[in-house]
Each structure stands twice: as structure tokens, then as C-alpha cells.
Amino acid sequence: MTILLIEDDHIEVLKLNRSIAKLGQEHEVVEAGNGEEALTYLGAHKLPDLLLLDLNMPKMNGLEFLRVLRNSDRLKYLPTVVLTTSVNEKDLKEAYALGVAGYLLKPLKYEDYITKIEVILAYWKHNELVKPK
Amino acid sequence: MPNSEIEILKRALERQVQARKQAEKILEQKSKELYDVQHYLREDNNRLNHLLQEKTSELEGVFFNxxxxxxxxxxxxxxxxxxxxxxxxxxxxxxxxxxxxxxxxxxxxxxxxxxxxxxxxxxxxxxxxxxxxxxxxxxxxxxxxxxxxxxxxxxxxxxxxxxxxxISMEEEVARLLDQQKIALEDSQNRLATVISNLQFGVLLEDENRKIALTNPIFCEMFGMPGTPQEMVGIDCSGAAEQSKMFFKDPEGFVKRIEQILRDKKTVIGDELLTVSGTVLQRDFIPIFSGEAYKGHLWVYSDITIRKKYKDSLKAQKEKYSSIIANMNLGLVEVDNEDRVQLVNKSFCALSGYSEEELLGKKLAQLLKVSDPTIVEKHQVKRLQGISDTYEVNVTTKQGAKDRWLISGAPRYDQKGQVIGSIGIHLDITKQHELALQKEVLLQELEQSNIGLQEYAHVVSHDLKSPLRSISALASWLEEDYKDKLGPEGLTQLALMQDKITVMDKLITGILKYSSVGSHKNVFSVFDIAPLIEEIKSSIYWPQHISLHLDSELPKIKADRTQIQQLFQNLLNNAITYNDKAAGTIEIGFEDSAEFWNFSVTDNGKGIKKEYHQKIFDVFQSLGDNPSSTGIGLSIVKKVVQNHKGSISLESEPDKGTTFYFSIKKQIS
Missing domain, CATH: 3.30.450.20 (PAS domain)
Structure with missing residues (x-):
């Protein structure tokens, strides 16, 4: 799969890459530092299979990005899983209202993180996705 | 026979002859006269007969013509x-x-x-x-x-x-006159009946001060010796003198009557006090026919009750007038056009206008009421007889913008028609300002609460993210450099991970604590027993600890999420600090008028007396549990305070602890 990780924290990027490597899976991870960068990428490339989205980011934050996504005919079918640190009920509701495919809390422990990522990737690997022409 | 006698007889005979001759002559003359007269009479008679006949026919002619x-x-x-x-x-x-x-x-x-x-x-x-x-x-x-x-x-x-x-005309006139006479008699009879049944004494005197008419009440009032009919014609010139003993001021009574009779002018409403304590009102009405004085009417009525009523009414009115004048509330009476009819001193002080400046003016206009439609709206209500209270913004004579609370009620006349309204005015400018300030403050508070909640989330995120990075990096150090670090280095890394865990819990706790009460309480009615069961199944519950619930656990009205948090934290503590082989936890309940009173009792370690207050403070952990954040009981206390209740505890070290807390019943 091609995974677009939208995340401003460099360590988090390392974490995902390291996790995928550790799990021995072959996925291509593309990084974007915020929503704007992600949109630029999406506008210029073949669409990825899965979006992993942080909510707290500079410039365009996660929820703003989701809004743009839902209003775009080309991008609205992209499965997006939110990856965030804390549960704010307001954010949770809004994210689901904007059509996210999952809402994942980043666990404190790295081991727990690997487990969660493994499940998520395995799940989406088996899903049929809308492929725009 | 003497000569003399013969002489005498001779002379006498002589005189007799003379007399006879004279008589015969007279007779002859008379008889001629008689004949003449007879003759004359016959002629006369004839003439008379003729005349009579003439007259008769003349008379006939007269009749005839x-x-x-x-x-x-x-x-x-x-x-x-x-x-x-x-x-x-x-x-x-x-x-x-x-x-x-x-x-x-x-x-x-x-x-x-x-x-x-x-x-x-x-x-x-x-x-x-x-x-x-x-x-x-x-x-x-x-x-x-x-x-x-x-x-x-x-x-x-x-x-x-x-x-x-x-005489048809005369008869008709006579008949009409008769009718009128009957009608007049009827009306006179009726009038007499009315007068005799009047509830006041009536005395009608003619111009000679003779009684023309009186009635039973009058006779009774003045102790007259007969019926009203019998009194007719009696002279009244000495009546005042006779009746004066009925009155408290006898001489005044007599003098006044003399004066009234001299003046011959209508007098209404003289008041007289009788010795028996009643009050009489006297009216005097002179009667004139054209210029001619025809007598006068006295009317006496007993106004004792009316007078007493009037006096008490007057006293009451004075009493209330003085209250109205001196009370601290502005009082105004207006007519239906909002024109001022009456004001009290306080109203003058409130408005800054003098009584003269206010009377007759349209009140809402004069005071520049900011929204005149409010006043109009309430005036309509007055006309419908409705009283109510409202607030207006006014400008006083000095230009001060004040806010008044007005309580208005309709004013009625004696026929029950609304003729305006009475308003009580209270200057609430200061209170209103305070209320406005309070509203602003509340809004600000709400804003700041929302902001705070947001802030707590942001802070917790911003603290948690680096914590996760540190944790990951520590894990990678261990993974990548396990051999180089040696056992000591690995132990240090493990300690680091522990501290990171504690830090993460603290951050979570702060977020929870700040969440309690940051939103408006959402009250609902729910049963406590199922709530406890729900908690028991959702947290880690060791086998050796048993739970006993009071059979009377109630249904309460409260914020369910908060109450759940409260019980969960108390139960968590009871479990965590239980060191007995067979742990027990009991949840008790007692009802009271205003509160639901709960207790949670365990047989755990107990808490020393000196910590009983401290444990409720934020971040105050007793330090014997490395994973304790010291936030749990702070949240419990906050929930109880949110429900206007109180919390306390009884504890004996090694024996156990009981927490008592109350939830105030909602008045709905």
C-alpha cells in the first residue's frame, strides 16, 4: 500500500517507518508536514491507499484538511484514519462527522503503538478501495 | 134745666149740624172723586191690557228671535x-x-x-x-x-x-277637568305615600308657619304627639324652642333655625348632634311661587352610620396618605392618557421634577422612556383590569439615565370604569447595573471555562506528544543499543519509562479534573444500583474483594457521568488500598429531606487522621502507591460540590475507611 502520513512531529514519522520495517511489511510511506503539504502532494501524484492523519498541526490542521477532502470529488473516497494523542469529545465527533475511517489514540508505549499499527494496516490491506481514474 | 145747660146743648147741636153738612159735602166730593177715579181706572185698565198684549207679543218675538x-x-x-x-x-x-x-x-x-x-x-x-x-x-x-x-x-x-x-264644550272641559283632578289626586296620594315612607323626616310649613305636611319619621324624631295627619295646621313658630332639648347645643339649634328662616335661602347638609348620640343632617328648602314666599321644607336624615363610616374612611385615608407621602417608593396616579394626577414626595425625588412640573404632564414623554411601546402595552393591560410589573429606562430632570421597576394597577371610578392607573416606582438602576455586570461576568466565565477546557486539551496534547516521543526514543535506545548499555543502562532506561508513565497519568488526571464542572451539569433521573454494577464490570475487580449494596439504594436526579466518576474513583481507591485477604466494600444510603446521603466503607489500610483533609487536594497522594496521581479524590470532591453536597470521612488505620457524601435533591 501507499500510505500518506500527515504529521508534523519528526519522531512520529520515524516511529511509523520503524514500525513498518519491524513488522516486515512492504508499504510505501509518504510524509507531509501538514494539511497544505498533503494537498499539494495529492494534487500532483497518484492517490495513496490510506491516509494517517494527525489532528494538531501547524498551518492547516487535521480537521480543516478533512473538510477540504470531503468537498473534493477526487479525494473524498480516501480512507483516513486519525492518529492523535488525546481524546477530545468535540474533536472525536467532528472527525466522524467528516467521515473518518478510524480514530486511533497514540499509546504511550512504543510496543503498544506497533500492535495498533499492525492491526490497522492489516485491516486496510484487505479492504476494497475506490480507485479514481 | 138751667139756661146754661140749654145753651151748651144748643151749641153742641149746632156743631153737629155743621159737621154733618161738612161731612156730606166731603162725601159728595169724595164720591165724585171716586167716580172720576173709577173712570180713570177703567181707561187705565184698558190701556194696561193693551200694553200687556203688546208686551206679550213683544216677548214672544224676543224669544223667537x-x-x-x-x-x-x-x-x-x-x-x-x-x-x-x-x-x-x-x-x-x-x-x-x-x-x-x-x-x-x-x-x-x-x-x-x-x-x-x-x-x-x-x-x-x-x-x-x-x-x-x-x-x-x-x-x-x-x-x-x-x-x-x-x-x-x-x-x-x-x-x-x-x-x-x-253646552257640549263646557261638558267636555268639565270632564277633562274631572280627569285632571283625579290624576292630580292620584299623584297627590302617591306623593303622600312616598313622603310617609321616606327614610328621613320631612316637614312642610306654609308661609304662616303652619304644618302643611309631615311624615311618620319626622314625628318620631321630634316626639310629636300625633299622627302626621293630625299635625297638619299646627303652628310651628314655637317648635324650635320645644325641640331644642333633643340637641347637644340647644341654643345653637334655635339660633341657627332663626337665621335660616330670616335668610330664606336653601341650606343643605347642616349637621346636628343629638343628645342620644345620633347625627342628623338637616336640609332647608324655601318654596316660592313666583316672587311670593309660600313656605319651606325641612328635611332631617339620620346620618349617624354614614358619618361614622365617613369618619373612619377619612382616618384611614389620612393614614394611607401619610404612608404614601413618606414611603420610599415613588407613587403616581395617571389617567387613561398617561397624564399625571397625583404624585408623592418620593416620586418627585426619583424623577427630579417638582409636583407642579409633573401634574397634568404625560409621564412617559416627560421622562423620555427609552421604549414608549412598553408603557403603551401595559396601559392596554390596565384598561383590561390587569396589574403587572415591568422595567423601563428613564431620563430624570437632571439627565441621569435611570432604570425603574414599575408595579402598575388599574384605577377605577365608583362605577367600576378604569380611569387610569396607579404605579409604584422603584429605582433599580444600581441593581440593574449589577445584574448586567453579572450577566457579562457569567458570559465571560462561560467563555473562559470553554477556553480553559480547550486549553487543557491543548496542553495535555502538547505534553503528551513529546512524552510519547521520549518513550519511543527510550525504547529504540534499548532496542538498538542493548548490548552497549549493559544491565545498569537498561535498568535506568526502565526507570525512565516508569517515570514517563506516571507523567502521562498525571496529565490525563489533570485533564479529567478540569473537565468536571467545566460544562453545565446535565441532570437526569437514574438508579444508583445499576450504575454501581456497571462500574464494577468496567474496572479491574479483584476476586478477593466483595461488594455489598444497601437494598434501599435510591433513584436520584443528578449528572450521571459525574456521579459515575465519583463512585468509580471511590471504588478504585477502596480496591487499590485494600490489604486484607477478604476485602469488603459496602455502599450505604440514608435519605433526608434535602439530601441523598451515601457512604462507601472498606476494610482496607485506613487513612491517618492528619491526612483527612489533605487527601481531597489536587495532586495530594499519600505516596505509598507509585501509580497514584493524587487526583482521584479531588475529582470526587469536585463532583460533590457540583451537586451542592458535602463529603467527609471516618477512618481507622488498618481497620478501614468510610467516605460519607451527600447529593442535594433537585427542586423541580
Missing amino acids: IPDPYLVINLEGKVVKMNSAAKEFLQYDIDREDFYAAQLVHQDYLMEALQSFQLLQEIGIIKNFKTKIKLKTGEECFVQVNANIVYNVHGEPIAAQGVLRD
């Missing part, structure tokens, strides 16, 4: 003669047909007419006999008849003659 109808009837009643006036009036004519007097008479009067005709025959004359006749045309009218009998030379009655006079 008079303008009134004239009839002559024979003794059978047949009309034998009539003048032209009679022909015209009766429309009968004897030259054309025979007719009888009886034919003329109206049948109702026939009997009476026959009787009077007999009377006429007996005494020869009737005067002013009234009867009703029927004319040939059928018209009926009243006539007056004067008639007499005509005799022949031998004094025998041969006919009757009569003059008729049409």
Missing part, C-alpha cells in the same frame, strides 16, 4: 213652535214634520227628562236642567234647558216654552 234655540211644546210634548236657531241646531223643522220633544232626548237621559217635565208642570219653571240630546243627524250633544209653563187667561197651563243652550 234670540240666537239660542227656542221651543214651545204643548202639554203632550209635541213641538208647536221653534225658532230658526232651533231648526238649525236640532235639524228638525215643524213646518215639514211633526215631532215630539221626547224624540230629541238621548235614551240614557229619557227617564230624567220625563221627571223634570213633570216637575215643570207642577211648579211652572225649571232652570239650568242639563241633558243629553240626539240630533237628527245622530250627533249627540249636551244642552242646558230653561223652561216655563205658559198659562191661558184663566190661569190654566196650555204649553211649555224653553230655551236650549249647547
